[in-house]
Amino acid sequence: MTPEELHRLIEEYRDGTISAADARRLADEIRADGARVRREIALSGHLGQALDPSDDEAFARSFAERVSAERGGDAFRVEFEKRSLHRPIRRVRPARPSIVPFLIAAGFLLAVLAAVVWQNQQPPAAPVAVKVEPPPPPPPEEPKPEPRPEPKPEPPVRPPEPPKPEPKPEPKLEPPPVPPTPPAPPVEPPAPPPPPKPVETTRVVAIATIDRVEGQVSLKVGQDASPGFKVGAGAAHVVFADGTRLTVGPDAAVREIAKGPKGTRVDFASGTLTADVAKQPAEQPLTFVTPHGEARVIGTVLRLVVDATSTRLEVKEGKVQLIRDGKTVTVSAGQYAVTGGGAPRSLSPDEIVLTPQEAQLKGAEWTLRNEPKALTGIVLEAGTVPFKVTDHVETRPSYATYTFFAPAGKEYRIWLRVTSQEKGDPWLRDMVTIEPTRATMNQKSPFFGAAPTTAWVVTGVASTPGFSWVSGSGEEAKAQAPPLVVKFNETGFQNIRLYVGHPWVRVDAIWLSATQKTRPNAKVVPPAEK
Amino acid sequence: MMEERDLIRKAQQGDRDAFGQLVALYQARLRAFVARYVARPDEVFDIVQDGFIDAMEHLDRFDAGKEFGPWLRAICRNRMLNHFRSNRVRQNAASALVDAALHETWGTMEDELEDGADRVAALKRCVDKLEKSQRELIEMRYRREVPLADLARRLGRSAAALSMSLFRLRAALEKCMAQRLENA
Numbered sequence A: 001m002t003p004e005e006l007h008r009l010i011e012e013y014r015d016g017t018i019s020a021a022d023a024r025r026l027a028d029e030i031r032a033d034g035a036r037v038r039r040e041i042a043l044s045g046h047l048g049q050a051l052d053p054s055d056d057e058a059f060a061r062s063f064a065e066r067v068s069a070e071r072g073g074d075a076f077r078v079e080f081e082k083r084s085l086h087r088p089i090r091r092v093r094p095a096r097p098s099i100v101p102f103l104i105a106a107g108f109l110l111a112v113l114a115a116v117v118w119q120n121q122q123p124p125a126a127p128v129a130v131k132v133e134p135p136p137p138p139p140p141e142e143p144k145p146e147p148r149p150e151p152k153p154e155p156p157v158r159p160p161e162p163p164k165p166e167p168k169p170e171p172k173l174e175p176p177p178v179p180p181t182p183p184a185p186p187v188e189p190p191a192p193p194p195p196p197k198p199v200e201t202t203r204v205v206a207i208a209t210i211d212r213v214e215g216q217v218s219l220k221v222g223q224d225a226s227p228g229f230k231v232g233a234g235a236a237h238v239v240f241a242d243g244t245r246l247t248v249g250p251d252a253a254v255r256e257i258a259k260g261p262k263g264t265r266v267d268f269a270s271g272t273l274t275a276d277v278a279k280q281p282a283e284q285p286l287t288f289v290t291p292h293g294e295a296r297v298i299g300t301v302l303r304l305v306v307d308a309t310s311t312r313l314e315v316k317e318g319k320v321q322l323i324r325d326g327k328t329v330t331v332s333a334g335q336y337a338v339t340g341g342g343a344p345r346s347l348s349p350d351e352i353v354l355t356p357q358e359a360q361l362k363g364a365e366w367t368l369r370n371e372p373k374a375l376t377g378i379v380l381e382a383g384t385v386p387f388k389v390t391d392h393v394e395t396r397p398s399y400a401t402y403t404f405f406a407p408a409g410k411e412y413r414i415w416l417r418v419t420s421q422e423k424g425d426p427w428l429r430d431m432v433t434i435e436p437t438r439a440t441m442n443q444k445s446p447f448f449g450a451a452p453t454t455a456w457v458v459t460g461v462a463s464t465p466g467f468s469w470v471s472g473s474g475e476e477a478k479a480q481a482p483p484l485v486v487k488f489n490e491t492g493f494q495n496i497r498l499y500v501g502h503p504w505v506r507v508d509a510i511w512l513s514a515t516q517k518t519r520p521n522a523k524v525v526p527p528a529e530k
Numbered sequence B: 001m002m003e004e005r006d007l008i009r010k011a012q013q014g015d016r017d018a019f020g021q022l023v024a025l026y027q028a029r030l031r032a033f034v035a036r037y038v039a040r041p042d043e044v045f046d047i048v049q050d051g052f053i054d055a056m057e058h059l060d061r062f063d064a065g066k067e068f069g070p071w072l073r074a075i076c077r078n079r080m081l082n083h084f085r086s087n088r089v090r091q092n093a094a095s096a097l098v099d100a101a102l103h104e105t106w107g108t109m110e111d112e113l114e115d116g117a118d119r120v121a122a123l124k125r126c127v128d129k130l131e132k133s134q135r136e137l138i139e140m141r142y143r144r145e146v147p148l149a150d151l152a153r154r155l156g157r158s159a160a161a162l163s164m165s166l167f168r169l170r171a172a173l174e175k176c177m178a179q180r181l182e183n184a
Helices: A003-015 A020-032 A034-051 A056-071 A074-084 A097-106 A108-119 B004-012 B016-035 B041-057 B068-088 B093-104 B117-128 B132-142 B148-155 B159-183
Strands: A208-216 A233-240 A245-248 A253-260 A263-276 A286-290 A293-297 A301-306 A311-317 A319-324 A327-332 A336-339 A351-354 A360-362 A366-370 A378-382 A399-406 A412-420 A432-436 A439-441 A456-458 A468-470 A485-488 A492-500 A505-513
Touching: A003 A020, A003 A034, A003 B148, A003 B159, A020 A034, A020 B093, A034 B016, A034 B041, A034 B093, A034 B117, A034 B132, A034 B159, A056 B016, A056 B041, A208 A366, A233 A366, A286 A301, A293 A301, A293 A311, A311 A319, A311 A327, A319 A336, A327 A336, A351 A399, A360 A366, A412 A432, A432 A505, A492 A505, B004 B016, B016 B041, B016 B068, B016 B117, B041 B068, B117 B159, B132 B148, B132 B159, B148 B159
Parallel strands: A263 A286
Antiparallel strands: A208 A233, A233 A245, A245 A263, A253 A263, A263 A301, A286 A293, A293 A319, A301 A311, A311 A336, A319 A327, A351 A505, A360 A399, A366 A378, A378 A505, A399 A492, A412 A468, A412 A485, A412 A505, A432 A456, A432 A492, A439 A485
């Protein structure tokens, strides 16, 4: 096999487009000369690493945040960040007079450390109406000229065979311009608010592509995302040329992604969208347009949930301007805001309802399934696992994660709407493990002995036919089996993970309630967040 | 900075700061090691983080008389196996044939004992020397993982021509990398 041919086959294998005949030839080549093929594959991986902007600092920061989020290891996180980060992390907040005494007490030498701690002790977010700023000045009309290439101190690397001139004198890694398309018809909510004025953009090039898909999604990896798309029972990951990444959840709809002299616009019609936005030019922000307002972003991590009547914006890092009817609200890290309804909603909700569509699935153990009897028509279904329910969950590779906003210290009873598809021995079909992170539970699961974990093996899933609400054991009517109560340690984004206990268990909704203190009847529908 | 042995000993005694220093010390090497087998940078990132979490959980099992690097690589190798297993269900039958062959030869190569961090560092320097259009092409393909057919459509070229351009660029980069490693 010639080197050129080997290269072609490996590239096709990496794209998943290799034919069966070519796959057999490549497999034979691997068995005959594995080192040669490995070298080629390794070069691809090492090129990816050489080009990856996530350097030592990004890795260290991400690892520390993950340990903190998943293990509640505050001491570890603080110490780790203090030693491992070369400069303060990205989440920088403006100073406030109220924290000055704290900073003084912490001491100058621990100023950076104190800032990190302070970030995690923020009070509940301010309501939407708390801060109204005038609309920002209009951005300049003219697009910025292309930056000039920087002079290179050394001659560029040339391919061994100088290629003949390319068909295009200066190949651009963007698709050819496409004519403007008429905007999609607006989606009217039941009580239609005045539609926000869209950002004036001209669609010039495809600026985003489908990077990865999960579940039952008809989109293709590499597909141009600019004309908009709908996600089925799965998720789509979109990547922009500048590194911005979107995760678009189940049943969500993006109407259009466009770029123009005034910035980039994502027209988001419905569903849940999580964004990690690369730093944008100040005069060319990335703007998410929903039926209820606009979120203008310079560079941050955020989450948007759009339903028929409202848009909920949660900001994890940085700041975002939320705009409606000419009024602007700045939402900072750890806060959220809701627009589209009447009065602003409470920032300390009594009821939090988590649906399967919101779950981020890792690994293959959980699958989204259509289920007409579910509250939203979709459930999470457990697959088979090599683990026992008594195995510690910390090292398990597959789980479903729900991320949501909740205040610290508030007591929430945990209710799961669940059922089992397995008709056999009920002892083999009625368990699922739930793990709130950075939280305190009122009970400790007997399945995990003395291990310091908040994970709880929920039993009683199959105690009644069809769906039922259970908390810790399905026997919450008894005084000796009180429901699970969780209190989160810090105000902000919280995570709850679900691990497969027994296969064929189906999980509909998870309801965290400050008011529902007794086990609900199976037909009870949790109230909307309030 | 403390010696590695001291860091490991302190980490085993519960000193998480010491473990943080070990993460900083080994993360680039582990990422380069995993990138030998896993091309997508975001997947490499996840696998190495998972590996460090495992290492943190099981540090008491590490024999302090042995080398720490190979132990970490063994953990990451297990993580990679999990990764491949979970990927297999999503792949088509043809790709699974190649995967099977790769797994058969897994661990038989002498050079797997190296982590490849020096190769990544050398490649970074070589990539910086590329012309802008070449760098963009390499970036779209190997960092952003844009499929070849889509890339060809965007550039108005045939997939075969683009594949050949990438082949030449890779050959040039590999040569540049080898020279840098030799001169290092």
